[in-house]
Amino acid sequence: MPSVDELLLLIRDRLTDLHARHPQAVRSAAVLLGLVAFGLVWFFRPWFHTVVYGVYTTPVLPIAAALGLGVAVLLRRRLGTVADGQVGFAVFVVVLLVGSSVGGLLTGAQLGQDTMARADTADSLSETDPARPRVVTKSVAERYASNTLNFPQYRIDGGDITVRNGTPYWSYALAPDGTFNHYTKRQHGTVLVDMSQQNAEVDTVVGDVERGVGPAFYNNYRFATLKRANYLVEYEDPFMVVDEGEQYIAVPYTKPEFHWLPLPHTTPEWGGVVLIHGDGRVQDLSPSAARDHPALREQKLYPFDLARESVAATKYRNGIVNTFTSHEDEIEVAPVPGEDNDQPFLVFTESGPEYVVAVEPYGQAQGLKEVWTIDARTGEYETYSPDSSLFGARKATDYVRQAARTTDWNRFIPSEPIPVVVDGQLYWEVRVVPEDSSGIAYIAFVNAQSSDVNEVDTTPEVTAFLNGERVADQPESTDDDTERSPRIVVERVAPNGTVVETMKVYDNETVRVVPGSAQANDTATSD
Structure with a gap:
């Protein structure tokens, strides 16, 4: 049996012989093969x-390649050694690694300076909109969506904020579940979890999406987006939009801005939003066109990342130094406990939807140094520096733990x-x-x-607090304060395990369980 080397030599000889006898046919076959490959x-x-995008946004790459090739050619001409290619490649790798590291620092410095220059200084922060409170956390919303899912061939995918008829929701795609369904089915709809209601308020919009989230590439939104919209940009995570019964997928994206001195590097800037319609049509919208689009009139548009x-x-x-x-x-x-959800947080204010980022001094300090707000529709930056000393997000969770002495912190987590x-x-x-969300x-x-x-238990209490009705109503807790220490906590649990409602029972109270069909004189009392 011939060895691999002998087979390669045989193939080379056959090809050489074929080229000598039929040169035109060989050239035609090579051209055809090249066209098919292309x-x-x-x-x-x-x-x-x-x-491709990584190479495109690394402008130091051609410099490294030119230096490596130049060194290889120079060594070959002067020394004629066989190691010239290896030395040239080593130069290319070293220049690329060092240049990329320095370019990364220059990118950060340039982006930071541009952000500082474009940001306005705010004298105060926008008031939170009481009609659109942010109550349900991301982890709880995912649990609500999963527990109410009744489509055996599908699963929820994603998890981002969308607005429908003025109400903010956590939105998820109904993606095919399992290998067979991945290749044979499309996205089947959208799951919406009302984030302004403490209980599980879930709405499912059913309908196949031509190019959706989760299926194989020929039915996938990303494959269609990269083929039909801008290719040399960075797309962020998609979010679902439901408008007048129609389903859309919105994908904000950034594009690179090139800087050539002192060393070539790029910084990201907002490029626009791609909107994928339910029938598979792809629209590449500029930031202004996205704000004017009817389906996106309520949505956040600026890229989160x-x-x-x-x-x-x-x-x-x-400076870098x-x-x-x-x-x-x-x-x-500021790092915050968020169960896979971190800053910036989208907050609905009386001025509109805003990203809010709380920053702390570098190091161990946990005070609040600045609050950055970014208009989620225009991308306008503002920075607010408090006049007085305020503590940050991490310390707030510590105060919650201290105030709630009866909470079992082995089972519960302060979040977001x-x-x-x-x-x-x-x-x-x-x-x-709870730990299980x-x-x-x-x-x-x-x-x-x-x-x-100030602790509140229900959504109406949240709204009342945001309206300023309960800002000063609750006294400070003390060691002897037993008013906020319930004897037992009663949970109403749905068949799928979701806690629908909780009730605290204090020392001077009892629990009365009344059957739905019973009269008042048939009631039973339990401690």
């Missing part, structure tokens, strides 16, 4: 997007501290959820200045 690569170009990245980059406000040495006036985006403003005063709205136990509003904790 056609396949062009058709499946979405699969290569990550690599760009908002966070831009604010985080302001740590370079005093400062971030490695004295850290003067350096900031960091959202900044809200009531009558000009900043509060941290902390949702306390089966519901919302209660909500605590922590005064960012006095550290007073």
